[in-house]
Amino acid sequence: MNAFLTTLLCTLAATALAEISPNIVGGSNAASNEFPWQGSLQVRSGSSWFHICGCVLYTTTKALTAAHCLSNSASSYRLGFGMLRMNNVDGTEQYSSVTSYTNHPSYNGNAAGYPNDIAVLRLQTSMDTSSAAVGTSVWLLVQRLFRTNSHDQRMGKTLWRWKHPNNLQKVDMTVLTNSDCSSRWSGISGATVNSGHICIFASGKSACSGDSGGPMVVGNTLTGITSWGISSCSGSYPSVYTRVSSFNSWIQGQ
Incomplete structure (x- = not known):
């Protein structure tokens, strides 16, 4: 069963030239300006840009994403923010080329559970955060919560990609303890939390x-x-994320 995890992450990281799964599982439309730090990591193909992964703006010139999303030269990528609808121009969009990026030095895409799956992207153009559609305030609160594993029964919201429907999607789910998460993934080779x-x-x-x-x-x-989850997107297993609070010092040093 280890192959399904590898296949999932390869699909997530290399979708620029291929049609990808249209699943947005249990989501609803985000409102305009609701998530001003949500961005789109895009790669060029010919004269067009294609969304491959999400990203998060945490200063006007830096963003976070998953390390497994990045394998090409920095010049291959651009970031888009202020984007509520992927296939429409709303006048709130801002774009920047990527000058460089750094994957976490201990990221290992071949290891069980894809440890340290986080990267910092550096923008060529500073984002204008005076716009209500683009902001970084989410980063100011990062260190307040979730430094232990005792956070079950809180609600976590995750934001899904723009694909059927066109509007940015959101969904509410329950945060699990790591022990509960591991138990739910037990028996699946490579699914290490x-x-x-x-x-x-x-x-x-x-x-x-x-x-x-x-x-x-x-x-x-x-x-x-x-970071990773079940390739069928069925909602039968937890979705697994890189815990940002575990990487605060590294992020702030970039």
């Missing part, structure tokens, strides 16, 4: 292709970066 992970679950709801690198939040607090 460690202290650098945080999990959320609701039956019939799930992250899916294209969601990688996007945020999981509790209130306005960024708690997770979408």
Whole structure:
């Protein structure tokens, strides 16, 4: 069963030239300006740009995403913010080329559970956060919550990719303890949950292709970066995220 995890992450990281799963499992439309730090990591193909992963703006010139989303040169990518609808121009969009990026030095895409699946992206163009559609305030609250595993029964919200429907999607799910998450994944080879992970679950709801690198939040607090889950997007297993609070020092040093 280990192959299903590898296949999922390869799909999430390499969707620029192929049609991907249209699943948005249990989501609803986000409102305009509701998530001003949500971004789209895009890769060029010919003269067009294609969404491959989500990202999160945490300063006007830096963003977070999943390390498994990045394998090409920095010049291959751009970031888009202020985007409520992927296939429409709303006048709130801002874009920037990526000058460089750094994957966590201990990220290992071949290891069970894809440990340390986080990366910092550096933007060529500073984002204008005077716009209500683009902001970084979520980062200011990161260190307040979730430094232990005792956070069951809180509600985590994760934001899904723009694909059928066109509007940015959101969904509420329950944060699990890591021990509960591990138990739910037991018996699946390679599905290893460690202290650098945080999990959320609701039956019939799930992250899916294209969601990688996007945020999981509790209130306005960024708690997770979408990392991996079940390839069927069935909502039968927890969705697993990189636990942001475990990487605060590394992020702030970038």
